[in-house]
Amino acid sequence: MLISASPRLGFALACLVSCLAHPKPARSQDSNAIPPYALTITLDRPDAIYQRADRVTFTIKLARDSKPVEDATVHWTLSKDGVAPISKGDVKLTNGATTVTGKIDEPGFLQCRATFQTPAKQTVTAYSGAAIDPLQIGPSLPVPDDFSTFWDVQKKKLAAVPINPRLTPIKPPSSKVETFDLQADSVGAPVSGYFARPTDARSRSLPIILLVHGAGVRSSSLDSAASWARKEFLALDMNAHGIGNGQPDKFYADLSAGELKNYPTLGRESRDTVYFLGMFLRLVRALNFLTIQPEWDGRTVIVHGSSQGGAQAIVAAGLDSRVTFFAAGVPAMCDHTGSVVGRVCGWPKFVPKGADGTPDSKVLEVARYYDAMNFARRTQADGIVTVGFIDTVCPPTSVYAMYNALVGRKEIFNDPPSQHHVSKEAGDAMRSAILAHVEKRRAKPGSKP
Numbered sequence: 001m002l003i004s005a006s007p008r009l010g011f012a013l014a015c016l017v018s019c020l021a022h023p024k025p026a027r028s029q030d031s032n033a034i035p036p037y038a039l040t041i042t043l044d045r046p047d048a049i050y051q052r053a054d055r056v057t058f059t060i061k062l063a064r065d066s067k068p069v070e071d072a073t074v075h076w077t078l079s080k081d082g083v084a085p086i087s088k089g090d091v092k093l094t095n096g097a098t099t100v101t102g103k104i105d106e107p108g109f110l111q112c113r114a115t116f117q118t119p120a121k122q123t124v125t126a127y128s129g130a131a132i133d134p135l136q137i138g139p140s141l142p143v144p145d146d147f148s149t150f151w152d153v154q155k156k157k158l159a160a161v162p163i164n165p166r167l168t169p170i171k172p173p174s175s176k177v178e179t180f181d182l183q184a185d186s187v188g189a190p191v192s193g194y195f196a197r198p199t200d201a202r203s204r205s206l207p208i209i210l211l212v213h214g215a216g217v218r219s220s221s222l223d224s225a226a227s228w229a230r231k232e233f234l235a236l237d238m239n240a241h242g243i244g245n246g247q248p249d250k251f252y253a254d255l256s257a258g259e260l261k262n263y264p265t266l267g268r269e270s271r272d273t274v275y276f277l278g279m280f281l282r283l284v285r286a287l288n289f290l291t292i293q294p295e296w297d298g299r300t301v302i303v304h305g306s307s308q309g310g311a312q313a314i315v316a317a318g319l320d321s322r323v324t325f326f327a328a329g330v331p332a333m334c335d336h337t338g339s340v341v342g343r344v345c346g347w348p349k350f351v352p353k354g355a356d357g358t359p360d361s362k363v364l365e366v367a368r369y370y371d372a373m374n375f376a377r378r379t380q381a382d383g384i385v386t387v388g389f390i391d392t393v394c395p396p397t398s399v400y401a402m403y404n405a406l407v408g409r410k411e412i413f414n415d416p417p418s419q420h421h422v423s424k425e426a427g428d429a430m431r432s433a434i435l436a437h438v439e440k441r442r443a444k445p446g447s448k449p
Contacts, residue, residue: 035064036064037062037063037064037116038062038063038064039061039062039074039115039116039124039125039126040061040063040126041059041060041127041128042058042059042061042128043057043058043130044057044059045130047414047416048128048414048416049130049131049134049414050130050133051132051133052104052105052106052107052132052133054103055102055103056101056102056103056110056130057099057100057101058076058078058101058102058128058130059097059098059099060074060076060093060099060100060112060114061093061096061097062074062093062097062116062124063096067096068095069093069096070093070095070096071092071093072092072093072096072116073090073091073092073116074090074114074115074116075088075089075090075114075115075116076088076089076090076091076100076112076113076115077113078100078102078110078111078112079110079111079113080104080110080111080343080397081108081109081110081344081396082111082344082392083342083343083344084342087102100112103132107132107133107134107135107137107138108132108137108343108397109129109130109131109132109134109395109396109397110129110130111128111390112127112128112129112130113125113127114126127392127419128389128390128416129389129390129416130389131389131396131400131414134396135400135404137397137400137401137404138401138404139335139373139401139405140335140337140340140343140401141337141340141368143368143377144365144368144369144374147368147369147374150271150369151319151369154187154281155281155284155319157187157281158186158281158284158285161185161186161285162185163184163185163285163288163289163292164184164185165182165184166182166183167181167182167195168180168181170194172222172226173222173223173226174226174230175199176198176199176230177196177197177198177199177226177229177230178196178197178229179194179195179196179222179225179229180194180195181193181194181245181246182194182195182236184285184286184288184289185285186242186278186282186285187277187278187281187285188242189242189243190242190282191238191242191282191285191289192238192239192241192243192244192245193220193225193236193237193238193245193286194221194222194224194225194226194236194237194245195235195236196222196225196226196229196234197229197235197293197295198229198230198232201234201295202295204294204295204296205295205297206232206233206234206295206296206297207232207233207297207299207300207301207302207438207441208233208234208236208287208293208301208302209228209233209234209236209303209304210236210238210283210286210287210290210302210303210304210316211225211228211235211236211237211238211304211305212240212283212303212305212308212309212312212316213239213240213305213308213309214305214307214308214309214310214332215240215264215307215308215332215348216240216256217240217241217243217252217253217255217256217260218252219239219243219244219245219246219247219252220237220238220239222237222245222246224237225237231435233302234293234295234296236286236289236290238282238286240279240309240312241255241260241263241279242278242282243255263275264276264348264350265348265350268350268363268366268367269363270366271365271366271369271370274366274370276370277370279312280312280315280370283303283312283315283316283319283320284316284320287301287316287320287322287323291322297441297442299441300324300325300437300438300442301320301322301323301324301325302324302325302326302327302434303325303326303327304328304430304434305327306328306329306330306422307329307330307331307332307347307393307394307420308332308333308347309328309329310329310332310372310385310394311328311331311332311334311372313326313327313328313331314326314328314372314375314376314383314402315333315372315375317375317376317378317379317381318374318375318378318379319375319378321380323381324381324441325381325382325383325433325434325437326381326382326384327434328383328384328385328386329385329386329422329426329427330386330387330388330393330394330399330420330422330426331346331372331385331394331399331402332346332347332348332372332393332394333347333348333350333370333372334372334394334398334399334401335371335373335397335398335401336351336364336367336368336370336371336373337351337359337364337367337368337371338398338401339351339353339359340359340364344395344397345398346394346395346398347393347394350363350367351363351364351367372402373398373401373402374405376402376403376405376406376407377405377406379406379408380407380408381408382408382409382410382437383406383408383409383410383411384411384412384429384430384433385399385402385403385406385410385411385412385413386413386415386422386426386429386430387399387400387403387412387413388415388416388417388419388420389414389415389416389417389418390416390417390418390419391418391419391420392419392420393420400412411433413426413429
């Protein structure tokens with residue numbers, strides 16, 4: 001990686017790709033708020049996408065009360081999406097600005113991080129990310145030879161367990177929908193969620209949407225299921241852990257601090273004991289329930305979630321051929337094995353490293369059976385993925401490694417200014433794609449899932 005830094009004034013910018021970070025405002029003796037510092041990083045391309053031959057220019061600016069901060073010193077680093085090689089330096093700003101330029105000679109993301117320490121010893125941080133030939137980012141390791149066999153065996157175990165659905169009516173948030181607490185047996189913990197359907201639903205008239213959760217421990221969302229039911233869906237919002245719904249906050253807090261505290265890495269010593277095994281099989285079991293409902297149109301099955309939920313959406317599409325579309329926002333669990341080729345891995349950084357930086361060989365093999373990237377290769381479903389270019393939880397390099405493995409019709413919503421969240425624009429893109437898929441399927445009444 002070739003990197004240089006130099007102050008440059010009056011640089012014309014076509015695009016803002018930045019993260020504003022403000023320290024807690026200090027107060028003067030008369031209690032009037034002091035304006036916070038605003039540190040920004042901008043790029044010279046609207047889409048923040050470059051080729052390997054291109055040199056990337058980041059412009060760093062520091063302002064306070066909309067005025068450039070003079071003679072401030074900013075620390076900067078350039079990295080390969082947060083991992084080595086890393087170049088860094090300190091530079092004094094001129095008229096509140098400087099530029100840093102660099103490149104990487106492989107497909108990936110060039111990340112710029114800038115920090116400024118205020119006179120009050122508070123640290124202000126900003127990030128920016130440039131995509132370098134992202135559609136050429138390949139898998140860090142191939143799919144295991146027995147990947148499909150392993151998961152086919154797990155699904156056979158699930159099929160031996162009767163669904164035994166229990167529906168308990170719940171007061172709906174709208175008179176236009178009916179809502180229920182659903183419990184259905186699975187391998188290990190049950191499917192636990194809120195199921196909703198329109199009150200006037202006709203037989204074989206509605207598409208299915210399964211809504212799955214990001215990381216953490218929480219109840220299913222009644223409002224989420226009801227909202228999609230009002231849009232004429234059979235909707236199930238399923239919590240990630242098969243736990244009870246609608247309990248007091250303390251119930252979920254105690255689980256989060258207790259038996260589920262470290263669930264993302266529980267059982268990672270063997271592919272048969274990984275915590276996510278049960279979570280992934282509950283996706284299939286939830287679809288088993290939804291597809292036996294008389295109101296299902298028999299054609300359209302959608303799975304939607306973000307972060308850990310984005311991973312689940314991809315996994316569901318890879319495990320269950322009934323899925324016709326998935327929407328995965330900033331998906332986790334992508335490219336667990338990236339460290340093998342010197343790349344950043346997605347959440348939850350599943351594979352530990354030894355003191356010498358070498359990944360644990362046993363867990364590395366296990367991780368390959370739980371990598372969203374490998375499920376992506378199994379599905380023919382259409383899908384949409386969103387990616388934040390400065391996401392340090394589910395880094396864009398890992399998301400693109402998964403996206404490039406997809407073989408169905410696909411689209412990706414690049415969200416350069418975003419860290420680990422789904423912006424309004426990204427959320428709107430996923431909702432629009434879901435509704436467009438439904439309309440497309442309705443236009444082909446003979447289509448099958």
